[in-house]
Amino acid sequence: MSDESRLREFGRMICSVAAGDYLSRESAMEAYRQVILNEQPELQQGAFLMAHIARGPSIPELSGAWDALDRYDTAKIHTRLTGPVCDIVGTGSDAMKTVNCSTPAALIAAAAGLPVAKKGARLVTGVSGASDIMEIFGIDLGAPLSRAEQCLERYGICYLPGEAFLESGWARLIQSMRFTSAFNIIGPLTRPCEQNNCIVIGAYGPTICDQLIAVLREIGMPAALAPYGIVEGEDPKRGMDEFSTAGPTRVVELKNGEIETYEVTAEDFGARTGDFGAIASHATARDNARAILRVLEGEYDTPLADFFCVNAAAALYVSGFAKDYRQGFHAAKEALSSGKAREKLRQLKEIQGKS
Secondary structure, three states: HHHHHHHHHHHHHHHHOOOOOOOOOOHHHHHHHHHHHOOOHHHHHHHHHHHHHOOOOHHHHEEEHHHHHHHHHEEEEEEEOOOEEEEEEEOOOOOOOOHHHHHHHHHHHHHOOOOOEEEEEEOOOOOOHEEEEEHHHHHHOOOOOOHHHHHHHHOEEEEEEEEHHEOOOOHHHHHHHHOOOOHHHHHOOOOOOOOEEEEEOOOOOOHHHHHHHHHHHHOOEEEEEEEOOOOOOOOOOEEEOOOOEEEEEEEEEOOEEEEEEEEEEHHHHHOOOOOOOHHOOOHHHHHHHHHHHHHOOOOOOOOOHHHHHHHHHHHHHOOOOOOOOHHHHHHHHHHOOHHHHHHHHHHHHHHHHHH
C-alpha cells in the first residue's frame, strides 16, 4: 500500500469513529500501533485520539489499544519475586485535584511488606504527576530499568516511569498532549513488571472504572480495584481517581474473574471523613512534594496521612496482605508511624536516585 493510500485509509477510519462506528479489537490495535510508532502525521494522530475519546471507546477497542501499547511500546522488567506484586496508579484527568496520593501510598504499602512495582508519568492535566514528584525526591527518571528491577528485588519497591518503559509512542505523545485520550485509560494498565498481579487503579469517572476493570479481566489480571472518590457536598460528577476521605468512594473490584461494585467510606477503613481542603493539591509540584515529605517525616496523624494510608490499605487488601480495608488501614498507619515508609523512600533513592 502506498503512503498516500495509508494516509487516506487512516483518515477514513477517523471519520468513521467520529460518526459513531466501532472498531474490532484487531482494528483498534492496528490504529494505535500506527499512532504509537508515529506512522501517521501528528495531525491525523491527534484527530484520531480526540475522535475516539469523544465518541467513547468500547472494551474491545481499549483491549486492542492495550495490545498495541504492550506489544510495541512497553519495555519489561523481570523479577524472581513470587506471590503478590502490586501497582498503585491513577488515570489523572480527575476534576478534584489532590496532593499526589499513589506515590506515598506505594511507599507505605511497601513498608507494610507488600512488594510494589509502581509506575507513573509526568502530569497531563494536573499540577504534578508521579514522575514530577519522584524527580523532586531525587529519583533519576532516565536511569536504566535494570536499576528498578534491582530495587524491587532488594527492597520490595521500585518506580517505573513511563518516560523509561514506554519506549517511543506514549512518551513522545505525552510531552505535547494536554487533553485526555484513551492513553489515560490504557496507560495506567501497562504492565512493565511482568510479575505484577494485582493493582489499585483510580479513574477520573465511574464509567472509566468499569472500563478499566473490564479490560483488566480481558488481559488476565487476577485482582484489581478501581476507585472513584467523591467529595461530600460536591457534584458527584466531579470526583477523584483515588479512594476519598472527603466523601464516599465507588469501587469496582475484580477477583478471580468476578466483578463486584460497591461503595465505601473513610469510616470503613477506621478513618474519619474530613474536609477536602486538607487533601487538595497545592499550587506547584514542589509544594505537593513537601506535603508528602512532611507526612513521611512525622505528620502521621493528619487528614493527609489518613488519605495516603486509606489508599495504601486498598493495595494491602487487594493483594491479600490484609483481610479487609480496616486491617489494611491499621497496617498502613503502623508502617507510616514506625518510619518504615520514610525508609522505603531512602531505599528507593539508594538504587534509583540521581548519582
